[in-house]
Amino acid sequence: MKNLKRIFFGDRKVPAERKKQLYDFCKPLSIKFNDIELLDLAFHHRSYSNENSQHKRYNNERLEFLGDSVLGMATAAFLYADMAENPEGDLAKIKAQVVSEKTLAPIGLSIGIDKMLVLGKGEEMTNGRKKPAIIADCVEAVIGAYYIDSGYEKARDFVLRFIIPEIRKVQDHKGNQDYKTLLQEYFQKQSKKTPFYELVKTEGPDHDQTFYMSVRLGDKVYGPKSGKSKKEAEQSVAEYAYRQLTE
Numbered sequence: 001m002k003n004l005k006r007i008f009f010g011d012r013k014v015p016a017e018r019k020k021q022l023y024d025f026c027k028p029l030s031i032k033f034n035d036i037e038l039l040d041l042a043f044h045h046r047s048y049s050n051e052n053s054q055h056k057r058y059n060n061e062r063l064e065f066l067g068d069s070v071l072g073m074a075t076a077a078f079l080y081a082d083m084a085e086n087p088e089g090d091l092a093k094i095k096a097q098v099v100s101e102k103t104l105a106p107i108g109l110s111i112g113i114d115k116m117l118v119l120g121k122g123e124e125m126t127n128g129r130k131k132p133a134i135i136a137d138c139v140e141a142v143i144g145a146y147y148i149d150s151g152y153e154k155a156r157d158f159v160l161r162f163i164i165p166e167i168r169k170v171q172d173h174k175g176n177q178d179y180k181t182l183l184q185e186y187f188q189k190q191s192k193k194t195p196f197y198e199l200v201k202t203e204g205p206d207h208d209q210t211f212y213m214s215v216r217l218g219d220k221v222y223g224p225k226s227g228k229s230k231k232e233a234e235q236s237v238a239e240y241a242y243r244q245l246t247e
Contacts, residue, residue, distance in 0.1 A: 014040045025116055031158055033149050038063075042141035043113075045134060047120030047207060060141035067144030070152070074159040075099050079167065097178045098166040101231065105132035107162050108139045126208040133229045179239035186245065187217050195241070197234050200224040213237045217245075 014022070014037050022039050026032060033039045042060050049059040075098060079091040097103065108114070114129040117138060128134055147155035180195075187195055196216040200223070203210045213233040214223035222241035227233030 013037075021116065025112060029111060029158070031146060031150075031154070033146070035149050038145040038149050039142065042145040043116045043138060044118045045120070045123060045128070045138070047123040047128065048118050050120055060138060063141040063144035063148075064137045065144070066147060067140035067142065070143050070147045070155050071140055071159055071163075072099055074156040075163050075167075077156075078160060078164065082167070093178060093181055094167060094170050096181060097170050098163055100178070101132050101136040101229065102235070103166050104136035104139045107166075108135035111162075113138050113142070120207075122205075122207045126205075128207075131228060132232070179235055179242050183215070183217075183238045183242045183245075186242065191218055193218060195238070197237070199230065215241050217241060 018040065019036055022033070022036050026039070041058065042063050044059050046059040046061055049057065072095070075095050076091070079095060083091055083094075109130075113135050117129050117134065119128045119134075122128075123131075123134070143155055143159060146158055183195055187193065198214050198216065200212040200214050202212070210226050210228060211230050211233040212224040212226050213230065213236070214221050214225075215234075215237045216222075222244060223237035225233060225237035225240050227236050
């Protein structure tokens with residue numbers, strides 16, 4: 001891993017003050033990094049590397065990619081064992097709800113991700129530290145970093161500490177609803193067709209866009225509704241359409 005890090009990130013060193021912040025972040029989570037530079041990398045958003053040409057590859061996107069898979073695997077394996085009598089469809093619905101921006105962003109805020117982020121000036125000025133997409137992605141990056149540093153078992157245990165309570169909420173019908181899935185199941189049962197989502201427009205600069213999506217159900221169009229990501233906007237318009245049809 002050290003050789004790979006040098007290829008991508010050069011010989012960048014973490015300052016002593018930053019190291020202390022990173023160790024302080026780990027303590028309440030009961031996790032320990034052998035390579036604290038990996039954890040530091042997990043907090044670097046691409047807006048930072050875009051504005052700093054000498055660190056053009058120093059961002060968390062690769063770790064996020066890896067962490068997403070570790071998160072999904074840990075969650076799927078737990079659901080497989082925990083819900084032994086349920087069909088695959090039930091497991092998939094719960095997994096979709098808990099492995100989502102709506103669930104991960106509040107978790108990230110609760111463990112102090114927002115305070116640790118390293119952002120470019122543009123994101124910093126537009127309240128990037130509180131953007132759900134950035135925080136959720138960073139949670140996945142931290143998982144990816146911990147997996148590389150300490151292996152799958154420790155990364156899995158870390159994931160399950162905050163994912164199991166979210167699974168229980170959904171099982172008790174108290175968690176975030178996946179309205180895209182609810183709408184699709186409802187509409188398919190009624191018409192044998194699937195909803196069609198369309199991006200109506202986007203507003204704002206590249207680093208702070210708002211997306212507007214509509215959904216077509218047969219001949220009827222609902223929306224548009226907005227969100228800070230396309231997924232969020234789709235969920236918003238799906239919720240609106242679902243409530244219009246069922247309430």
